[in-house]
Amino acid sequence: MAAITLSGVVKSYGRVTAVHGIDLEIAHNEFVVLVGPSGCGKSTTLRMIAGLEEISGGEIRIGGRLVNDLPPRKRNISMVFQNYALYPHMTVRENLGFGLKIAGQPPAVVAERVAEAAAILGLAELLDRVPGELSGGQRQRVAMGRAIVRHPDAFLFDEPLSNLDAKLRGQMRAEIKKLHQKVETTVVYVTHDQVEAMTLADRIVVMRDGRIEQTGTPIEVFSHPVNTFVAGFIGSPPMNMLPARVSGGALRLADGTGIALPERLAGRAPEGAEVILGIRPDDLSPVGHGLIEAGQGAEVEMTVEIAEPLGMESLILSRLGGQEVQAKLYGPRFVAPGERLTFRIALDRAHLFDAATGRALEAG
Amino acid sequence: MTALLRTHRTDPAPFLLLAPAVLVMLSVVALPLVFSLWTSLTPYRLTRPETIGAFIGLRNYIRLFSDGAFWAAFGRTLLFLVIALNVEFLLGLGIALLINRITWGQRTLRTVMMFPMMFSPILVGFQFKFLFNDHIGIVNNALQSLGLIDFAIPWLVDGRLAMFSIIFAEVWMSTSVFAILLLAGLFAMPRDPIEAAKVDGCNPWQVFRHITLPFLMPFVYIAMTIRSLDVARAYDIVKVMTDGGPAGRTELLWTLIARTGYENARMGQANAMAYVSTVLSVLFTWYFARKLIAARRTMGGAE
Numbered sequence: 202m203a204a205i206t207l208s209g210v211v212k213s214y215g216r217v218t219a220v221h222g223i224d225l226e227i228a229h230n231e232f233v234v235l236v237g238p239s240g241c242g243k244s245t246t247l248r249m250i251a252g253l254e255e256i257s258g259g260e261i262r263i264g265g266r267l268v269n270d271l272p273p274r275k276r277n278i279s280m281v282f283q284n285y286a287l288y289p290h291m292t293v294r295e296n297l298g299f300g301l302k303i304a305g306q307p308p309a310v311v312a313e314r315v316a317e318a319a320a321i322l323g324l325a326e327l328l329d330r331v332p333g334e335l336s337g338g339q340r341q342r343v344a345m346g347r348a349i350v351r352h353p354d355a356f357l358f359d360e361p362l363s364n365l366d367a368k369l370r371g372q373m374r375a376e377i378k379k380l381h382q383k384v385e386t387t388v389v390y391v392t393h394d395q396v397e398a399m400t401l402a403d404r405i406v407v408m409r410d411g412r413i414e415q416t417g418t419p420i421e422v423f424s425h426p427v428n429t430f431v432a433g434f435i436g437s438p439p440m441n442m443l444p445a446r447v448s449g450g451a452l453r454l455a456d457g458t459g460i461a462l463p464e465r466l467a468g469r470a471p472e473g474a475e476v477i478l479g480i481r482p483d484d485l486s487p488v489g490h491g492l493i494e495a496g497q498g499a500e501v502e503m504t505v506e507i508a509e510p511l512g513m514e515s516l517i518l519s520r521l522g523g524q525e526v527q528a529k530l531y532g533p534r535f536v537a538p539g540e541r542l543t544f545r546i547a548l549d550r551a552h553l554f555d556a557a558t559g560r561a562l563e564a565g
Numbered sequence: 566m567t568a569l570l571r572t573h574r575t576d577p578a579p580f581l582l583l584a585p586a587v588l589v590m591l592s593v594v595a596l597p598l599v600f601s602l603w604t605s606l607t608p609y610r611l612t613r614p615e616t617i618g619a620f621i622g623l624r625n626y627i628r629l630f631s632d633g634a635f636w637a638a639f640g641r642t643l644l645f646l647v648i649a650l651n652v653e654f655l656l657g658l659g660i661a662l663l664i665n666r667i668t669w670g671q672r673t674l675r676t677v678m679m680f681p682m683m684f685s686p687i688l689v690g691f692q693f694k695f696l697f698n699d700h701i702g703i704v705n706n707a708l709q710s711l712g713l714i715d716f717a718i719p720w721l722v723d724g725r726l727a728m729f730s731i732i733f734a735e736v737w738m739s740t741s742v743f744a745i746l747l748l749a750g751l752f753a754m755p756r757d758p759i760e761a762a763k764v765d766g767c768n769p770w771q772v773f774r775h776i777t778l779p780f781l782m783p784f785v786y787i788a789m790t791i792r793s794l795d796v797a798r799a800y801d802i803v804k805v806m807t808d809g810g811p812a813g814r815t816e817l818l819w820t821l822i823a824r825t826g827y828e829n830a831r832m833g834q835a836n837a838m839a840y841v842s843t844v845l846s847v848l849f850t851w852y853f854a855r856k857l858i859a860a861r862r863t864m865g866g867a868e
Contacts, residue, residue, distance in 0.1 A: 253760050274766040286757030290779040299775070300765035347765070357764075 203264025203354040204229045205250060205387060211258035212245050212411075219245050220411045222259060227355075232381050232388045236398035237408035238434070243391045244359055246408070250389060251280050251357050264354055279348035280357040283364060285340040287332040293319075293343050294328040300351045318346040321383060322376075338369045345380065355387040362397065374400055395435050399423070407431050424550075429559040432479050432552060438516060441485065441526040443478045444556060447471065452478055454522025460499045463548040469562035470553055476562065479552035482516065485528040485544055492531065493547040500545050503528075508536040519544075601836045609833035611826075616833070625837035634813065635838060638821040641728070642845070645817060646796050649735050650789060656736065657743025657788070658781075664744070665751040679745065681738045690805030693734035697721050697806075724814030727807050731815055734802050739795070743788045750784035751777075779860075786857035793849040797842070818842040 205227040212220040220242040227233045235243040248254040250261060252273035261268050268276050279300070287296050297318055298311040306314075319325045322342045332340055341361060348356050358377070362370045378401055381388055392398055398405050399419045407414045407422060407430075415427045426432035432440045445452040445460075447470045452460045460478070462470070470476050486493060488500065507518040508530075515536055517528045528544055530536060553562040605625055609617045629635050664674055681689070696703050697720035708714045720730050754777065762772045800819040803809060809816035809824065816824075822842065826835030 251764055253763065272768075273760075273763040274768060278764065280761065280764045282757050282761060284755070284757050286755075286761040288758050288762070288776060299762075303766045303771055303775075347761075351765070 203387060204231075204262075205264075205355060205389065206262040207246070207250070207259065208262075209259035210246070210249060210256055210261060212242070212249060212254060213257045218411060220249070223411075223413055225406060225413065225416070227387060227389060229387055230385050232390065232401060232403045233406060234390045234392060234398040234402035234404075235406045235408055236392055236395055236434075237414075238393060240410075241408040242411035243393075243408050245411075247280075247357050247359055247389060247391045250355075251278060252276050277351075277354045278357055279351050279353040279355075280359065281341075281344045281348050281361045283360040285332070285337075285344045285364075287340055287343055287347075289332050292329050292331055293324060293335070293346075296332070296343055297324075297328075297346050297350050300347065304351070314350045314352075315346075318350045321349065321380070322346045337365050338373060341365065341373060342376075345377070349380070349384050353386065355389060358388065358390040358392075360392055361390075363392070363394070370397075377401060396437060399435070405435070407434060425561070426479075426552065427561050429477060429479070429554050432554070432561075436481055438482050438527050440479045440481050440552070441521070441524075442554075443480070443522050443524055443526070445476055445478045445522070447474045447476060452476070454478075454524075456523040458501065458522050460501070460546070460548075463498075463551065465549055466551070466553050466562070475556035477554040477556050477559070479554060480526070480546055481550070482527040482529045484547035484550045485521075485526065487517075487528070487530050487542045488545050490530045490532055490534065491545060491547075493545045498546045498548045500543055502541060503544050505536050505538055505540045505542060507538060510535070602840070604833050605836035605840055607833045609831075609836075611830035611832055621833075625834050626841070628834070629837055629841060634816070635821065635841075637813070638816045638818050639842070639845070641816065642797065642799070642818045642842070645728070645732060645735075645799065646793060646849070649732055649739075649796050650792055652732070652736050653740045653743050653792065654785065654789070656740045658747055658785075660740065660744040661747035661751055664748055675745075675748070678741045680741075682741050684738070686738065686801040687805055689734055689738045690802040693730065693737075693802075694721065694806045697730045721807055722811055724811055727811060727815045731803055731806055734806065735796065735799065738802075739792060742792060743785075746784050746788040747781055750781045754780050782860040783857055786853050786860060790850055790853040790857065793853060794846055797846045797849065818845075 205225075207223050207225040207227075209222045209224060210220060211218065211222050223242075223246060225233075235246060237243050245254060249256045250263075252268065252271060252275075256269060263276055263278065288299060291299065294315055297315045301311045301314060315328075316325075319328060322345060324339075324342055324346055327335065327339060327343070332343070335343065341364075344361070361377070362373050365373060374397060377390075381401075390397075390401060402419055404416060405419055405422045406416045409430055415422055415431045417425070422431060422435050426435060426440075429442060433442065443454055445454050447453075447462065449472075450467065451462050454460070483492065485491075501521060503519040503521055503526075505517055505519055506525075509516040509518075510533075513531070513533060515530045515534070517530055517536060519526055519528060536542075554560060555562055604617060606622060607617055607619050608621055608625075660678065664671060664678070667674070684692075695701075699705055699717040699719045699722060702720065704720065705714075705717050708718070719726065721727050758776050758780075759772055762776045767775065798819055799817055800823065803815055803817055803820050804823075807815045809820045818838070819842070822835050822838045825838060826832050
């Protein structure tokens with residue numbers, strides 16, 4: 202168990218730079234999720250922590266120890282791979298015990314730790330099977346078991362759930378969370394799925410193009426995205442982004458629709474500024490069918506183009522300021538295409554971004 | 566059901582269609598097999614064709630079992646097989662691992678590696694006969710020029726050295742069979758278990774020993790099966806390089822069988838030897854095939 206520190210970590214392949222100097226402090230026992238689209242450098246960063254990729258610059262410390270030039274076997278970490286990476290010629294028992302055997306632990310200790318891990322993960326029945334005889338979820342569980350038997354300083358997860366079907370993914374997500382509560386260890390978890398990131402993380406690190414865009418708790422990242430990229434990436438369905446101009450204390454959308462500039466945001470955008478108004482679908486609901494208290498926020502009339510009923514709620518595709526927007530209607534109610542409804546915007550939860558830089562406009 | 570049986574009985578088409586294949590198999594495989602088995606039960610001599618009719622039971626086989634020269638050839642073939650296969654395996658594995666590591670010029674090297682397999686074994690035999698010649702051979706010449714020896718080593722004249730020279734030629738010619746098959750295995754190998762093993766605490770040797778090698782074993786057994794059949798029937802290289810000499814010290818099963826059958830014209834006896842030596846090949850193939858099946862079963866989970 203240990204803290205992990207990355208300072209100015211760079212990875213380049215020849216002329217191409219995949220990771221541009223990352224600084225990250227991961228506290229002891231913290232569950233940190235690196236999230237971002239494909240090619241953002243999150244997996245490379247994880248593999249550099251594991252020692253499977255050499256770093257081209259900067260420093261990585263695990264538990265205060267500089268590990269830049271240590272091979273993976275000397276870093277005392279364990280890793281769970283996307284493709285499980287079980288040893289196909291060994292039984293589950295041998296897979297679990299392999300690392301301990303290599304480390305020269307006596308057979309009694311190996312057996313005890315394997316039994317312990319098998320009990321935690323419900324693998325006791327499967328110990329004598331080989332990976333070829335296991336389902337995807339079982340293989341993933343063995344891969345996790347193999348990681349925990351060694352009592353490492355940190356667990357590294359590289360998109361461990363992306364090969365599983367949706368239902369199993371939900372289950373395994375819960376198991377990983379439980380596992381982290383049972384086995385107190387630092388975890389670095391890589392995923393491209395923002396739902397996984399939100400549900401699992403103590404702290405989310407959003408990455409793009411080899412850089413960290415924002416670091417924070419799931420709620421911070423969700424409520425205070427620092428730019429349009431983070432705002433669009435975190436949260437599902439994604440935030441609606443509407444270009445607007447500040448004019449006479451109100452926001453003018455592209456088609457001239459005016460929305461009163463709420464007090465909370467008024468000071469952040471000077472008269473005449475080009476901005477982007479960010480509204481999450483949850484904050485845009487038909488009157489009487491949302492989470493917004495009556496009398497609050499602005500009201501607009503929109504025509505329903507498509508309604509996607511999900512049972513307790515429906516996603517509504519409509520148009521605002523000449524642009525497609527998604528809204529959410531709470532409660533089981535049928536909505537016909539073409540229906541005209543009054544929507545309420547929860548302006549106290551809306552976001553303003555600079556149209557040129559995409560950065561959030563902060564108070565002051 | 567009855568309708569099905571009736572069509573079977575009345576419709577001649579399937580039989581007609583199968584007939585050519587059956588005829589060819591009978592005349593090319595079954596008939597010669599029965600014929601050779603029969604001659605091994607007769608005192609058949611090529612010079613006296615009428616002897617083919619004289620049935621003498623198992624007398625040829627009984628004589629074989631007390632024939633020291635035959636068992637010497639049998640043992641030598643076994644030794645030849647074991648040494649050649651193991652050396653070829655180790656060299657082939659080394660070459661495959663090295664070629665797998667390089668990124669530049671790998672295709673070219675792979676092609677170059679196949680060259681020895683493209684030559685006729687007879688030519689390889691002639692080439693090595695020249696190389697190892699004690700008077701004009703390049704090996705002695707080189708050793709003497711380097712000042713390592715000041716006499717001529719009788720490579721093909723000394724019994725032990727002659728065996729070594731033949732094995733050397735065989736290994737030179739066929740190591741690439743192992744190298745190519747093992748390289749194919751390395752290409753097919755998933756990278757993840759290797760990385761997992763590294764993180765699990767393995768040093769490079771342990772990764773090789775516990776992950777790479779078990780994964781390669783099916784490929785090793787395939788190569789072993791092919792090569793054991795190949796080496797067990799070795800004839801051409803030996804015939805050209807030493808012709809079983811000196812004084813029968815490099816006589817292998819098939820050179821002995823050919824000598825008995827064609828030079829001494831004792832075809833009945835030669836066929837009896839051939840049947841016994843076939844058992845050797847069958848045993849090796851059976852052994853490696855069993856190992857292969859076992860290795861492949863456990864590799865079933867490999868992604």
